[in-house]
Amino acid sequence: MxxxxxxxxxxxxxxxxxxxxxxxxxxxxxxxxxxxxxxxxxxxxxxxxxxxxxxxxxxxxxxxxxxxxxxxxxxxxxxxxxxxxxxxxxxxxxDWLVAYLVKKSPHAEELRLRWLDDAGPDARAAAWSLTSARVAKTPDGLDLDALLDRIERELAAAPAREQWAMNETLATIGIHHAALRDRAIAIGERLQVLADYPTPPNCTSPFAPLWIAEMVRRQG
Known part of the structure; x- marks a missing residue:
C-alpha cells in the first residue's frame, strides 16, 4: 500500500x-x-x-x-x-535536485544549455553544476576557453549559490585540463572568490587555486 x-x-x-x-x-x-x-x-x-x-x-x-x-x-x-x-x-x-534528478535525466544537457543564460540565479547555478560534470567527464564539444572567459567576467558578482557552482567549474577546468590549469589558477588568484572561506582541518579549501593544487597533487 x-x-x-x-x-x-x-x-x-x-x-x-x-x-x-x-x-x-x-x-x-x-x-x-x-x-x-x-x-x-x-x-x-x-x-x-x-x-x-x-x-x-x-x-x-x-x-x-x-x-x-x-x-x-x-x-x-x-x-x-x-x-x-x-x-x-x-x-x-x-543540491539534491541537481545531483540526484537532473544529472540522471535524459534532459540534462538540454536543461544545462537552457539554464546557462536564464534570468533566475537558481537555474544558472544548476547549469554551472551540470557544466562541471561535463568538464570532468564528457568535455568534448565544450568551449573551455569561452567558459573561462565568462567565469572571469561574472564570478565575482554572481549571487552566492551561482557563484559557488561557477567556482566549481573554474576549479574543475583547472583540475582536469592541464593546458588551461595556469589560466584557471590565475583567474582564481585575481578574483579571490572564497579565498577566506573557513575550511576545517583536513578538508580541501573551495578557493580555486588551492582546490586545484590539492586535487592535482592527489592525482600525481
Whole structure:
C-alpha cells in the first residue's frame, strides 16, 4: 500500500529534532530531520513518482528532500525539472535536485544549455553544476576557453549559490585540463572568490587555486 502525503509528512514531523534544526538552519536548510533517518524513510517508502510530486509541492523543506529521494529521475520531463529547480526551498534541496534528478535525466544537457543564460540565479547555478560534470567527464564539444572567459567576467558578482557552482567549474577546468590549469589558477588568484572561506582541518579549501593544487597533487 502506497504512502499518502499526510502520512509522509507525519513521519517527517515525528523525526523532527530541534538540535538538528539548529544545525541545518545555520546552513540555509529550515528542517530538523536527520538525513540518515530521512534516507531510511525514503527506502521504506520506495520509488513513488506521484508522492514525490506532492511532497515537492507541499512547501516544506524536509518534504522536498524526501520527495527528491522517492522520485524516478528518468520519468521527469524537462519542463517538470525546470519547475522544480525554481521551487527549491533550501540549498540542500537545490543540491539534491541537481545531483540526484537532473544529472540522471535524459534532459540534462538540454536543461544545462537552457539554464546557462536564464534570468533566475537558481537555474544558472544548476547549469554551472551540470557544466562541471561535463568538464570532468564528457568535455568534448565544450568551449573551455569561452567558459573561462565568462567565469572571469561574472564570478565575482554572481549571487552566492551561482557563484559557488561557477567556482566549481573554474576549479574543475583547472583540475582536469592541464593546458588551461595556469589560466584557471590565475583567474582564481585575481578574483579571490572564497579565498577566506573557513575550511576545517583536513578538508580541501573551495578557493580555486588551492582546490586545484590539492586535487592535482592527489592525482600525481
Amino acid at each position: 502506497s504512502t499518502t502525503l499526510p502520512e509522509a509528512l507525519a513521519e517527517l514531523a515525528a523525526l523532527e529534532d530541534p538540535k538538528a534544526r539548529a544545525v541545518n538552519e545555520r546552513h540555509g536548510d529550515a528542517h530538523g530531520v536527520n538525513l540518515s533517518r530521512m534516507r531510511a524513510l525514503a527506502k521504506r517508502i520506495g520509488t513513488d513518482p506521484g508522492l514525490s510530486r506532492e511532497l515537492y509541492d507541499c512547501g516544506d523543506v524536509a518534504g522536498q528532500l524526501l520527495g527528491i529521494l522517492v522520485a524516478k529521475p528518468r520519468a521527469l520531463a524537462a519542463g517538470e525539472l525546470d519547475r522544480m529547480v525554481r521551487a527549491t526551498q533550501s540549498a540542500k534541496a537545490h
